Each structure stands twice: as structure tokens, then as C-alpha cells.
Amino acid sequence: MTSLPNEVYERIKSKLHPSPPDSWQPLTRASLGGIQILNLTEACYEVDPDFPFHPDSHPNLPLKDGRLSLMRFGICLVRLPTGTNVLLDAGVGPWIEEVEKCSGHPVPEKPPHALDKILQEELGLSLEDIHFVVHSHCHGDHVGWVGSFPNAVHVLHSKEYEFATYSGCPWKQDAVDRFEPLKEQGRLRLLDGDDDNNIPIDEEKCPQLTAVLCAGHTPGHIAVRIEGKTAEDEDMPPQVAFYIGDAMHFAHQVLDPDLVPLFDCCAWKSRPFLPMSNVETTWMPALRNNSKWHATTSCEARRKLLKRIAAEDALLISPHFSPPGMGTVEDAGGQFTYMAAAIE
Numbered sequence: 001m002t003s004l005p006n007e008v009y010e011r012i013k014s015k016l017h018p019s020p021p022d023s024w025q026p027l028t029r030a031s032l033g034g035i036q037i038l039n040l041t042e043a044c045y046e047v048d049p050d051f052p053f054h055p056d057s058h059p060n061l062p063l064k065d066g067r068l069s070l071m072r073f074g075i076c077l078v079r080l081p082t083g084t085n086v087l088l089d090a091g092v093g094p095w096i097e098e099v100e101k102c103s104g105h106p107v108p109e110k111p112p113h114a115l116d117k118i119l120q121e122e123l124g125l126s127l128e129d130i131h132f133v134v135h136s137h138c139h140g141d142h143v144g145w146v147g148s149f150p151n152a153v154h155v156l157h158s159k160e161y162e163f164a165t166y167s168g169c170p171w172k173q174d175a176v177d178r179f180e181p182l183k184e185q186g187r188l189r190l191l192d193g194d195d196d197n198n199i200p201i202d203e204e205k206c207p208q209l210t211a212v213l214c215a216g217h218t219p220g221h222i223a224v225r226i227e228g229k230t231a232e233d234e235d236m237p238p239q240v241a242f243y244i245g246d247a248m249h250f251a252h253q254v255l256d257p258d259l260v261p262l263f264d265c266c267a268w269k270s271r272p273f274l275p276m277s278n279v280e281t282t283w284m285p286a287l288r289n290n291s292k293w294h295a296t297t298s299c300e301a302r303r304k305l306l307k308r309i310a311a312e313d314a315l316l317i318s319p320h321f322s323p324p325g326m327g328t329v330e331d332a333g334g335q336f337t338y339m340a341a342a343i344e
């Protein structure tokens with residue numbers, strides 16, 4: 001474990017919100033070489049920025065200093081020039097009450113924005129208009145609307161499906177209930193491939209999107225790379241975005257990728273303070289014996305992903321970062337900084 005230089009620590013603290021912004025929008029937009037990116041927000045909560053990092057886990061905690069951080073629960077909609085609509089993750093949905101209980105910091109007078117309403121009111125789309133749902137992983141705040149898209153193919157990494165439906169996984173029943181019916185209907189697509197590859201999601205219908213295995217938060221967690229290019233930009237490099245899922249939850253993890261939240265599965269084994277006496281049983285046998293999987297797997301995945309985002313001059317899109325939930329990353333010799341995008 002390394003200690004952060006003081007100036008970086010101060011910069012993290014300065015990024016925290018002293019209070020929630022006066023307003024937050026249900027939708028922020030970006031465009032990328034002919035592709036429309038719409039970052040939808042279902043809910044926002046003030047949280048203690050030390051949540052969910054345990055004080056024993058990092059030398060620089062606590063961060064809060066009387067401030068609060070804002071945590072979004074979001075979904076990203078990617079609209080391709082061909083008319084194909086791809087959701088990246090399926091949000092919180094009815095699980096919102098659980099999130100509220102967990103956070104302990106509901107934002108009063110700002111009710112959650114339901115996905116179907118946002119689609120209808122802001123974009124004139126219905127749930128039937130979603131063609132693909134690509135899941136970064138199977139945690140409850142990313143699968144809430146699964147089952148609501150009658151025409152969508154759902155895409156997951158095979159390692160994630162294996163983990164989520166393994167007998168020891170704490171959310172096994174939820175994953176089985178949500179995904180087994182889709183499997184029976186032939187609407188579940190499982191991806192294979194390792195972390196150095198861009199794994200095609202559908203080469204015919206959405207060739208602009210590829211999955212990048214980014215394990216640590218969960219064993220089969222993926223980021224999604226989006227590459228846009230128009231005919232007029234032929235001589236230019238493509239415009240790129242990465243949807244990071246839960247590879248990071250807060251922008252201060254860009255500044256300090258070693259901050260490991262309690263719910264990164266890779267860290268469970270080394271955290272005796274977790275209220276799980278049988279952590280060992282939640283691991284797939286294959287993972288227990290896999291030396292590549294250890295407590296800091298998510299930190300390594302974060303660094304690798306951040307390096308790539310910075311090197312490709314890509315837009316970072318997050319379901320949990322404060323509004324607008326997207327921005328850019330700079331890499332100064334392995335020291336990363338995050339600049340939130342201006343809200344349109």
C-alpha cells in the first residue's frame with residue numbers, strides 16, 4: 001500500500017461537494033463520431049466520501065473533512081447511427097428503496113427518475129425500442145430493469161454469469177431469477193475473451209462497441225469501449241469512450257486507484273471485518289485456485305483502464321460518478337487526474 005502525496009490528497013478533498021448541487025438533470029448528452037451517448041440518472045444521493053472504503057484499508061482515509069460526495073445511479077444509452085439502441089447496464093429500477101436504505105442519505109424532494117419515464121419524456125422511446133443491454137456486472141443496482149425490454153438481447157461476460165449463478169454467490173438467486181428466463185428465450189449472449197482484447201458484442205449490429213474484461217469488482221466485470229467515426233473524419237483518429245461500470249465508483253478513485261471499496265469482490269478474502277463469516281464459500285473454486293485473482297486485482301484493473309482511457313484520449317462514462325457522470329482523464333506518469341465534462 002502506498003501513501004498519496006499530500007498535494008494529490010488535497011486535490012481529492014477539494015473535488016468533494018460541500019453540499020449537493022442545486023439541481024441535477026436526468027439526462028446528459030455527448031456525441032462521438034455520429035454516435036449519441038445519453039447518460040441517464042435514476043437517482044443521486046449524498047454519501048459520506050469514506051463510504052464505502054473501510055478506514056483500515058487505506059492510509060489516507062478518512063477523506064470527508066465535513067464534506068459529502070454525490071453518488072449517482074445511472075444508465076448509459078448509446079444510440080448508433082443505424083438506429084440501434086444499446087443500454088449499458090440496466091440501472092436500479094425497483095431496487096431503489098434498498099439503495100436509499102443503504103446510503104442513508106436520500107436527497108429530499110428529488111424523487112428518482114424512472115428509466116421508462118426518462119426514455120419517453122426526453123427521447124420519445126419506449127422500453128420496446130432497446131435492442132441490446134450490455135451488463136458490466138450483475139450487482140442489483142445494474143440489473144434493476146432486466147426483464148423490462150421485450151426485444152433486447154442481454155450481453156454479459158461468461159465469467160460474470162458463472163460467478164453470479166455460482167451456489168456461493170450472495171446474489172445468486174437474484175441473478176438466476178433475472179437471467180435464466182432470458183437464457184431460455186435465447187436472449188442472453190455470453191462473451192468470452194481475456195482482458196487484452198476488445199471483445200465484439202455484435203459485429204453486425206453494433207460493431208462500434210466492444211467489451212474489455214476489467215475484473216476485480218466482480219470476476220467477470222467488463223468495461224465497454226465505444227468507437228465513433230464519421231465519413232468526414234476519415235483521416236482523423238476515431239473518437240473513443242469507455243463506459244467503466246463499477247471499475248470505479250467515485251472520481252477520487254481516479255486520483256487514487258488504490259482506494260478499494262468494500263464491495264469489490266477481490267478484496268473480500270483479505271477483509272475479516274466484513275460481516276461475512278464465510279467469505280471463502282462465496283468464491284468459485286476456480287477463483288480460489290487462480291493466483292491472478294487477489295485483493296488488489298481491482299486496483300490493477302483500474303490503473304490499466306485509466307491508462308487506456310488517457311492514452312486513447314477517451315471520454316470516461318460512469319454510472320456512479322457525480323453528475324454529469326462523464327469526463328476526461330490525464331495520465332502524468334501514472335498519476336491520473338479527472339476533469340468532469342461540461343454539462344450541456
Ligand SMILES: [Zn+2]
Pocket residue numbers: 139141142246320
Ligand atoms: Zn454499482
